[in-house]
Amino acid sequence: MITMKKKITVVGSINTDFVVTSDRWAQPGETIIGRSFQTTFGGKGGNQAIAAAKLGGEVTMIGRVGQDVFADEYLNNFREHRVKTDGVEKVDTSTGSAYITVAQQDNSIIVVPGANDYLQPEDIEEYQELLKNCDLVILQQETPADTIEYVVDYCHRHGVDTLLNPAPAREIPQAVIDQVTYLTPNETEFALMFPDQSYEEACAQYPKKLIITLGSDGAVFNNGQEHINVPAFVVKPIDTTGAGDTFNGALAVAITSGMDLEEGMAFSNLASSLSVQKFGAQGGMPTLTEMRLHPDYQDHWNLS
Ligand code: RIB
16 A cells, blocks of 8 residues: 655646636627636646645645735635645735636636746745655746746756646747656647657657646556557546646656556546546545545555
């Protein structure tokens, strides 16, 4: 049984999601009547922190929130899920926000970074001990690019593993690709980063590092010998928001618990298939108990 609880630090965004559900997409210039509106907790960083914590990870968050009610609500949310907030500070602006439409079994998102943009490289100096003493650092791309580059470089120099989820898509310096331990683009992000390569070619170039998530087609990587597709658990989604975040948070728990990458990807596929069956980025993220009770849970995953 794998019982070691490993330390995961998330450097990333914290957003309030303003979510509208609708039967279809509004076209530019068109007004349509929606079905519902809710505010939920989101941000790729916050989502991945909560996903990992719900699955038993010991998680610390580094990020920025604003001076508003959304900040206090989110800090309570972190506390309720036992995510440590030693690295979260308030800055004099609004908390990050995302404007999400859920329609036709998909979503579209506009993010306004707000406080997330205030996490600058010089702020990271204060967290060097925290970074040095954790087992895995997870990052995404809703915080400034130079902050991500600083953290990846710092961790690389100090032998700390990093997992970069390059979402939302933007170009990444080659040095970052070389220095990260794991890189987890989805199809869109992959196409921007590796425009001239097939999945097979790119995964072979970065074995055991590049993991491409393909939604209902599962996830692919190269194990050092061959290209492997780890199939998805196909379900009927209610809300796909945060599915990628659940995958990444779960993968962090799997890796730091000693699972091999292929098993970790299967575990993460199951977690994200559960997450899409409820509303909200964090609403459907499973706990470890929910995972273990699921008929597709593999006993040899052995997480406790
Ligand atoms: O990945 C989903 C997240 O993207 C949402 O929660 C939203 O806040 C945006 O950051």
